Each structure stands twice: as C-alpha cells, then as structure tokens.
Amino acid sequence: MARLTPWQMVVEALKAEGIDRVFGLPGNPLHFVADLKQHSDIKPVLVRHEHSGATLAYATARTTGRPAVCFTNPGPGITNLATALLEATCGSLPVIALSNGVPLSTDGMGAFQELDSVALMRPVTKWATRVVDPQTTPWVMQRAFSLAKNGRPGAVFIDLPSDIALQNCAMPAYRPSGARHRSRPDPEALTAAAQIIASVKQPVIVCGSGAVSATAGALIISLAQSLGGALFSTPGGRGTYPEDHPLCLGQIGLYFTQAGKQYFDDADLVISVGSRLEDFSTGGWTLWPKKAKLIQIDIDPGMIGLNIRPDAALVGDAALAVADLLQTLPSTHSKGVHERRKKINRLHTNFVSKIQRTANKQKKPISPKQVVNAVNRIFGKDTIMVHENGGADLWSYYWPYYQVLNAGDCIPMAEQTAMGMGVIGAIGAKIARPDKKVVCVTGDGALQMAMMELATAVEQRCGITWVVLNNQALGWPQYIQRLEKQPDIATEFSHSPDFTKLATAQGCKGIKVTDPAKVDAALKSAMKANQAGTPVLIDIHIAKHDYPPHFTTFHREVWGLGKK
Numbered sequence: 001m002a003r004l005t006p007w008q009m010v011v012e013a014l015k016a017e018g019i020d021r022v023f024g025l026p027g028n029p030l031h032f033v034a035d036l037k038q039h040s041d042i043k044p045v046l047v048r049h050e051h052s053g054a055t056l057a058y059a060t061a062r063t064t065g066r067p068a069v070c071f072t073n074p075g076p077g078i079t080n081l082a083t084a085l086l087e088a089t090c091g092s093l094p095v096i097a098l099s100n101g102v103p104l105s106t107d108g109m110g111a112f113q114e115l116d117s118v119a120l121m122r123p124v125t126k127w128a129t130r131v132v133d134p135q136t137t138p139w140v141m142q143r144a145f146s147l148a149k150n151g152r153p154g155a156v157f158i159d160l161p162s163d164i165a166l167q168n169c170a171m172p173a174y175r176p177s178g179a180r181h182r183s184r185p186d187p188e189a190l191t192a193a194a195q196i197i198a199s200v201k202q203p204v205i206v207c208g209s210g211a212v213s214a215t216a217g218a219l220i221i222s223l224a225q226s227l228g229g230a231l232f233s234t235p236g237g238r239g240t241y242p243e244d245h246p247l248c249l250g251q252i253g254l255y256f257t258q259a260g261k262q263y264f265d266d267a268d269l270v271i272s273v274g275s276r277l278e279d280f281s282t283g284g285w286t287l288w289p290k291k292a293k294l295i296q297i298d299i300d301p302g303m304i305g306l307n308i309r310p311d312a313a314l315v316g317d318a319a320l321a322v323a324d325l326l327q328t329l330p331s332t333h334s335k336g337v338h339e340r341r342k343k344i345n346r347l348h349t350n351f352v353s354k355i356q357r358t359a360n361k362q363k364k365p366i367s368p369k370q371v372v373n374a375v376n377r378i379f380g381k382d383t384i385m386v387h388e389n390g391g392a393d394l395w396s397y398y399w400p401y402y403q404v405l406n407a408g409d410c411i412p413m414a415e416q417t418a419m420g421m422g423v424i425g426a427i428g429a430k431i432a433r434p435d436k437k438v439v440c441v442t443g444d445g446a447l448q449m450a451m452m453e454l455a456t457a458v459e460q461r462c463g464i465t466w467v468v469l470n471n472q473a474l475g476w477p478q479y480i481q482r483l484e485k486q487p488d489i490a491t492e493f494s495h496s497p498d499f500t501k502l503a504t505a506q507g508c509k510g511i512k513v514t515d516p517a518k519v520d521a522a523l524k525s526a527m528k529a530n531q532a533g534t535p536v537l538i539d540i541h542i543a544k545h546d547y548p549p550h551f552t553t554f555h556r557e558v559w560g561l562g563k564k
Contacts, residue, residue, distance in 0.1 A: 001170040006137040006160055009171055010098065011035045013141035014042055016176045019069050021045055021060075021431065022098075024053035027073030031100035031165060045431065045460065047424075048452040050077045054084030055421045057095045059428030062411050063384065065213060067094040067148050068428075074102050074162075075113030078120065081157075083418050086124035088155040091236060091414030092209050094148035095155040097125075104132060104161035117159045126154035134167045138174045145177035152300035153213060183299070185314035185321045193295045193312040194328040196269065200293075201336065203229040203269040206252060208281075209236030209414070210274015210299060214318035217241040217407045220273060223322050226329065228340030229271070230263055234281040235387070235397055237274070239410035243403040244352075246345040250399035253281035254558075256550045257398060259351035263344070264289060271295045272310075274318045276303050278415045283558040297321045352400045359401055362516035365543040368395040368469050371519055372402045375439055375467060378523045381405045383437040384429045387412045388422035390443035391476035391547060392469040398548045402441075409436065420449030423466060427453060430462040437530065438464040444496060445474045451502060454535065458507035463530030465523075466537045471544045472496055479545050483555060483562035503537035513540045 004012070010032065014022070023045045026033045036042050047053045053070035060068035072081055078099050088095040102111045121128035127147045131140055137160075144156045197203065205224055211217065211233075217240045224231050224247045231248045233240055235255065241248070249260035256264070267289040274297065275281070282288055285307050296303075296310035297318055304313045314321045359373035372395045375383075385404060387396055396402045397412070404410045411429055413421050426440040447468050457464060478491035500510030509529050511522045519540065526536035555561045 001172055003168050004171050005035070005168050006131055006134045006165045007032050007035045008039060009137040009174065010141060010160070011039050011042070012174045013138065013145075014069060015040050016174050017067065017145050019067070022069045022071055023047060023056040023060075023428070024071035025050065027077060027100060028162070031160070031162060032071055032098065047456055050080035051084055052424045052450075052453050052456070054081045054088070054095060054097060055424040056428035056431070057097075058084055058088045058091070058093055058421065059386065059411050059425030060432045061088065061093040061095050062091070063408070063429050063432040065215065067096055067145055069096045069098065071098040073100055073113075075115050078115060078117045082120065082124055083416070084421060085121065085155040085157065087414050087416045087418050087421060089125055090416050092153045092213060093155070094153040096144050096148055097155065097157045099157070099159050100165065101130065101159040101161040103163040105163050117157070121157040124155065125157045128157040130159040130161065131164055132161075134164055134169050135171055138172055142175060142177050149177070150181050152210070152303070182317040182320055183315070184324055185297070185316040189312055189314050190324055190328040193314060193325060194330055196293055196295060196312055197227065198330050200269040202263070202267050202340065203227045203271065204264055204267040205229050205231055205271045205273060206275055206277075207231070207233040207237035207240040207273050208275025209234070211237050211240040211318045212274075212408070214274065215407075216273065216319035216322055219319055219322040219326065221245065221247070223271070223326055225341065226326060226337070228337035228344070230344045232260060232264065234275050234278070235412040236414060238404050238412060239408050241407055242405050243399055244405060246348050247341065248348060248399070249344065251397070253283050253287055254551065254554050255281075255397050256287070257351065257400070258549065259347045260399075261550065263347060267292045269293050269295065271297070273297045273322065274299070276306055277308055280415065282307075283554060286558060355400050364516055366513070366516045366519065366540055367546050368392045368542050369401050369546075369548070370516060371467060371469065371540055371542070372396045372441060374519050374523055375441065376402050378520060379437050379439055379527060382409070382435070383439055384409045384411060384433065386422045386426040386429055386438060386440040388440060388442035388446040389413055389417035389419050390446055390474070391479055391545075391551075392471055392542060393441045393443050393446070394551060395548060396441040401548070419446040423447055423450035424453045426464045426466065427457045427460060427462050430464045431460060437527065438462070439467060440464065441467045441469065443475060444468055444470040444472065444493070444499070447499065448496075454503055454508050454537070455506040457535040461533040462535055463533045464535050465526040465530055466535075468499055468537060468539045469542045470499070470539055471542050473544065475545065479547070480555070480561060482545070499537060499539040508535040508537050511536065511538045513538060
C-alpha cells in the first residue's frame with residue numbers, strides 16, 4: 001500500500017476513471033488543485049462562480065454520457081452547487097462534486113464557513129457523504145463513480161474535511177468502478193408488452209432522457225418502423241434520434257405542435273422509453289390519449305407508475321429493453337404498418353414544409369421563430385443546441401422550428417429549468433466536443449444570470465454562439481401577468497446592459513441585430529468566428545410575447561389562464 005493523502009488518492013481515482021478535466025475554482029489551493037498539477041495531467045477549468053463548475057459538469061455529462069467532475073470550497077462554495085446538482089439528479093446525469101470541507105476536529109464548534117454539507121446535499125443528489133477516515137477514500141471514490149453512473153444516473157457529493165484530507169496514510173491502490181451495469185427486462189413483461197402491441201392500430205413512442213443516456217436511438221427507430229409508430233420525445237429525450245426522420249412528430253405536453261398533438265390524441269398505445277412523464281411533458285398528466293394503453297420502459301423500478309399506471313412495465317436499460325422487445329414481437333403485428341408509416345411520413349413532410357414557409361418570413365420587430373429557424377438552416381448538422389429556459393427561447397424547443405439533426409446534439413435542462421445553466425453549459429459542451437458547433441438560444445433574463453462566464457469561454461477558446469432573444473423583460477412571467485390582466489410589476493427591465501459591449505469587454509465578438517434582414521448575416525459571421533475559436537454573442541431585439549401556438553393554448557386550456 002502506498003502512503004498518500006486523501007486528495008492525492010482522489011487524483012489517482014480520477015486518473016483511473018478516465019477524467020481529463022475538472023470544473024470549479026479553488027479556495028485553499030493546497031486542497032486538490034496542487035495535487036492535480038503535481039500528480040496528473042488532469043486539467044482544472046477555472047470558472048467565475050461555483051455554480052458554473054457544476055453546470056459545466058452537467059453539460060459535459062450530457063454530451064459524453066460519462067461521469068463529469070466539479071470541485072468547490074466550504075460554506076457558500078457548497079451552497080452555490082445545490083441548484084446545478086439538483087438539475088443533474090433530475091436530469092439523470094452522472095455529476096460528481098468534490099468539496100474541501102471544514103475541519104472534522106472542530107465539527108459543531110462554529111468553525112469558519114461551517115455547514116452540515118451532507119444534510120444540505122442529500123435531497124439534491126443520489127448520494128452525499130463525508131470522508132471521516134482517510135483510509136476509506138478509495139472506497140468512497142469508487143462508490144461515487146459507481147452510484148453516479150449506474151441505475152438511474154445522478155449527482156454525487158463528497159465532502160473532504162480539511163484536516164482529514166491532508167493526512168498522509170497507507171491506502172490500498174484504487175480500483176476503478178468498472179463498466180456501467182446494464183439490466184434486461186423480465187421475459188414475462190416482454191410477452192405482455194408484445195401481446196398489447198399485436199392488436200394496436202396507432203402506436204406512438206415517447207423518448208425521455210433515459211433513451212439518450214442508453215444511446216438507444218437506432219433501436220427505437222427500428223421499433224418505430226416495425227410498429228408503424230410515430231416518434232415523440234420530451235425535452236430531455238431530444239437527441240435520441242435525428243428529428244428530420246420521417247416518423248418524427250415532435251414533442252409532447254407543453255411542446256406539442258398541431259400535427260403531433262392530433263396524432264398523439266388518437267393513439268391507442270404509448271410506449272414510454274426512459275421518461276418519468278413529468279408535469280410539463282403531459283400538461284399535468286391531462287394531455288394524454290384517453291383510450292391508449294401504456295408500455296413503460298425505465299431502468300429505475302421506482303419510476304414505474306410514478307404518475308400514470310402502465311399496462312406493461314419493462315424494467316431495464318432502454319437499449320436492451322427495446323432490443324428484447326423487438327425480438328419478442330409476434331409476426332402478426334405487421335398488419336397495417338406500411339399504411340401507418342405513410343400516414344406519419346405525410347404528416348411530417350407537410351407540417352415541416354408549412355412551418356418552413358412561415359418561419360422564414362421576415363417581419364419587424366423580429367420574430368423568434370425566424371431566428372431559431374435560421375440557426376437550424378445556417379449551422380446545420382453537427383450542431384449541439386444548448387437550451388435555456390424562458391418564454392421566447394422556447395421556440396428552440398419546438399419542432400420543427402428547430403430540428404435536432406444528429407443524435408446526441410441537444411442539451412436541455414431537466415424539469416427544474418434553472419435559468420442561466422444553458423448559457424454556461426454551452427462552454428462545457430464545446431470543451432467536451434470541440435468537433436461540434438455549439439449554439440445556445442437564450443433570453444436576456446437568463447443571460448443576465450450567467451454573464452460572468454463569457455470570459456471563461458474566451459480563456460478556453462470555445463468557439464460557441466449565444467443567440468440572445470432580447471425582449472427587455474422576463475417574458476414568461478410578464479405574459480402570465482398580461483393574461484390575467486395584471487400590471488407589469490417586476491418583470492420589465494427598464495435598463496439593461498449593452499450585451500454586445502459586455503461581450504466585447506470579455507473578449508468575445510458582439511453583434512447587435514434589430515433588422516430581420518440581417519439575421520442570416522449575423523449568424524454566418526458568428527459561425528466563421530467560432531471556427532477560429534472566438535465566442536460570439538448575438539443580441540437580437542425581438543417582438544414581445546410572440547410564442548408558439550400550443551404555448552398559448554397550454555396556458556389557456558391546461559392552466560386556465562386568461563379566461564377572465
């Protein structure tokens with residue numbers, strides 16, 4: 001056994017687990033950062049705020065499908081991680097957070113920055129723990145990686161008290177956590193699902209983030225073709241398959257479009273793959289086919305029947321479950337498949353053509369749909385779309401105004417929809433996949449929660465583009481005020497920074513657009529600058545309260561707003 005400190009063992013563990021970067025900022029650099037430099041080639045990526053470190057890890061984990069690591073300091077350094085770790089756990093992403101903690105020897109005595117960090121982190125992670133014996137560090141790290149990536153992935157938090165973490169002691173060599181464990185569904189459940197499928201006439205498949213994590217897209221496409229089923233997703237499931245596939249009809253719930261909702265409403269079977277079928281994706285579980293049976297596929301048995309009770313439940317890895325289901329299907333299920341595929345293809349083609357005609361129209365003030373459609377057209381394939389969360393930027397969520405053209409090329413936030421994480425996460429996406437173009441569509445409200453990290457993108461030579469849909473307001477809350485005939489209180493920005501000057505001051509290229517005829521030129525200029533490693537912010541002044549049709553319908557019919 002070698003004599004090491006716990007921080008040195010942490011570095012050994014990260015090397016063994018294949019981690020090449022960690023995200024965060026140091027307090028006392030003797031904790032972790034010094035050992036990174038002296039004992040590894042792992043690169044620390046310096047951010048401006050602790051929240052940003054966890055956010056970059058979130059985006060990296062989503063992009064690569066592998067665990068990503070962030071680090072922080074005691075007290076506020078830990079509390080600043082909570083939001084991003086909550087989002088990672090909700091989004092089923094393997095993020096591991098390391099913290100230098102207050103001394104264990106003075107626990108409870110009022111030490112500087114003292115905090116019961118484990119209690120704080122338990123509700124927002126899969127596992128939160130403190131190293132109390134330095135010799136357990138190898139086990140803690142192995143357990144952290146194993147828990148973060150297995151079953152339903154999620155965040156893990158590890159506190160290393162400062163007096164424990166610098167003790168030199170004999171430790172066993174680190175043993176890596178090993179490959180991700182993958183399970184298959186019960187054969188009887190597969191038979192039950194196949195029997196349901198044999199008699200259906202209009203099946204649909206809904207993909208959640210579990211389908212992305214399992215890289216199950218090719219198998220799901222095969223299932224859709226075999227059934228003559230339409231492909232849908234939740235926001236978390238975007239990127240399971242390319243959305244220009246002829247069987248794709250967009251997303252569900254808040255994000256329905258006309259063609260998709262009509263087909264979904266008439267479905268007699270929903271196959272859910274790796275989704276918890278949460279609130280926004282189902283309209284509070286009201287936007288659901290009234291006569292449809294449900295086959296639910298999920299790796300976590302605790303998610304089965306969480307809100308909608310399935311007629312058949314397949315517990316297992318999404319890719320393995322879909323592969324087994326394909327093998328189990330009876331030969332008689334093929335009746336009517338060709339006609340169903342033709343019908344879906346026709347709906348897809350006609351609706352995409354209709355939207356392309358309307359989205360390309362230029363009007364002043366600029367419509368956000370023109371912008372997101374232009375991003376799709378100009379940046380094209382091999383572009384990772386990093387979503388923000390607000391009223392105007394929801395246009396980038398709505399298919400086919402924006403279509404994810406390659407599997408894996410989408411980073412949404414999970415159901416917490418933490419604003420600002422997309423702006424920051426775009427940096428992590430580019431670091432993880434430098435071969436990809438990266439675009440974040442954001443509102444001005446979300447941007448102002450994350451502006452400090454523009455310089456981080458410059459330091460890392462991240463050629464990314466932020467497209468700011470600027471309506472000088474918190475648009476979504478203000479829209480609700482107007483629906484309910486309330487005054488615009490605390491939603492209007494009476495003064496905003498000049499975002500282009502702010503971007504330029506941090507080393508980015510800034511472009512302001514107020515003329516719809518100049519949107520394409522701005523995007524082309526940004527893409528060229530990105531190729532040279534320069535981040536670009538495009539500030540586009542847009543029409544207020546210009547939203548997708550089902551967005552407005554959802555507010556009226558699901559939430560009952562605007563009916564006074």
